[in-house]
Amino acid sequence: MDVTFRGGARRTFDLVIGADxxxxxxxxxxxxxxxPYHRYLDHSFAGFTMPNHLGLAHEGLTWNVPGRTAVLYAPSDGNRVYAFLSFLRPDPPLDAFRDPAAQRDLVAGTFAGYAWEIPRMVAALRDSDDLFFDVVSQIHMPRWSTGRVALVGDAAYAPSFFSGQGSSLALVGAYVLAGELTAGPDHADAYERYERTLRSFVEMNQALATEGSAGLSPRTPEDLARRNEALRDPSPVLNSTGRHAHSALALPGYDAA
Ligand SMILES: Cc1cc2nc3c(=O)[nH]c(=O)nc-3n(C[C@H](O)[C@H](O)[C@H](O)COP(=O)(O)OP(=O)(O)OC[C@H]3O[C@@H](n4cnc5c(N)ncnc54)[C@H](O)[C@@H]3O)c2cc1C
Incomplete structure (x- = not known):
């Protein structure tokens, strides 16, 4: 395959794997x-960092009203935290894409008038220089390869953060694709086995998004009350051995090439 890089360099490769x-x-x-591959899950979100004025360390705080979620997350005890604002919106806000000012206005307007840490978060959003804005969505494709090109991870089967598992799917996908390519005899067979091995595992994990959405972003007061009730007694989660979908694939072994 003849590839031209953005910088102008040209090279020829046997295969192209899109993991982008x-x-x-x-x-x-x-x-x-x-x-055609994009499935919008009715939510958009903004992520950015802000000062850790609450002194959070190795912990996160979540705030909800129906259709609105705010999270402050401190993976360490540093002086900045990750802030996250997510909201229900049946139509994807296409106008806001590629326009950071419109993204800030949209998120600030959506969260206007709420209490808790929201005013401080919205002010930080306005000042942020690391804003990441996107819709919550999945990728569903009938095939993950065409000719000599194959896709791995979110590029082919993004599950969204409602389901979790995106990193696992990407890593498992890369492992299986690499293993099948070393097993030969050619890329077409390898791509087909990669897909056959992984597809049902991917679909099971993508399907977790419905349940995850109910937990992370309850839509109605009743949903929110149900979610809060479940959080008051976390023992079923703590005692569970994990979701079936998480471990539904036994990784094949491959001989090193
Ligand atoms: C807010 C949020 C929370 C999440 N939480 C979780 C979680 O708790 N657990 C979980 O498992 N998953 C989670 N995910 C999903 C997870 O982040 C993804 O599923 C995972 O990162 C997918 O890995 P990937 O390698 O396929 O793609 P990415 O991680 O997106 O990596 C793609 C890479 O390609 C690079 N790239 C793009 N275009 C080009 C180009 N033209 N040239 C060169 N490089 C390029 C990008 O810079 C990037 O580094 C979350 C996602 C979001 C948005």
Whole structure:
């Protein structure tokens, strides 16, 4: 395959593997525009960092009203925390894409008038220089390869943070694809086995998004009350051995090439 890099360099490769995330440019080049593969999950979100004025350390705080979620997350005891504002919105806010000012206005307007830490978070959002804004969505494709091009991870089967498991799917996908390529005899067979091995595992994990959405972003007061009730007694979660989908695939072994 003849590849031209953005910087102008040209090289020829036997195979091209697109592992470039949910909005994969490689997918766009090989399979066409994102729309037919993109499944919007009715939410948008903004992530950014802000001062750790609450002194959080190795902990997170979550605030909800129906259709709105705010999270402050401190993976360490540093002086900044990760802030996260997510909201229900049936139509994807396409106008806000590629326009950070519109993204800030949209999120600030959506969270206007709420209490808790929200005013401080919205002020920090306005000042942030590391804002990440996107819709919550999944990628569903009928095939993960075409010709000599194959896709791995979010580029092919993003599950969204409602389901979790995106990192696991990406790592498992890369492992299986690499293993099948070493097993031969050619890339077409390897791509087919990669897909056959992984597809039901991917679908089971993507399906977790419905339950995850109910937990992370309850839509109605009743849903929120149910979620809070479940959190008051976390023993079923603590005692569980994990979700079936998480361990539904036994990783194949591959001989090193
Ligand atoms: C807010 C949020 C919370 C999440 N929480 C979790 C969680 O708790 N657990 C979990 O398992 N998953 C979670 N995920 C999902 C997880 O982050 C993804 O599923 C995972 O990162 C997918 O890995 P990937 O390698 O396929 O893609 P990515 O991690 O998106 O990596 C793609 C890489 O390609 C690079 N790239 C893109 N275009 C180009 C280009 N043209 N040239 C060169 N490089 C390029 C990007 O810079 C990026 O480094 C979360 C996602 C979000 C948004």
């Amino acid at each position: 995330g949910i909005h994969s440019h490689t997918r766009g080049l090989a399979f066409g525009p994102e729309e």
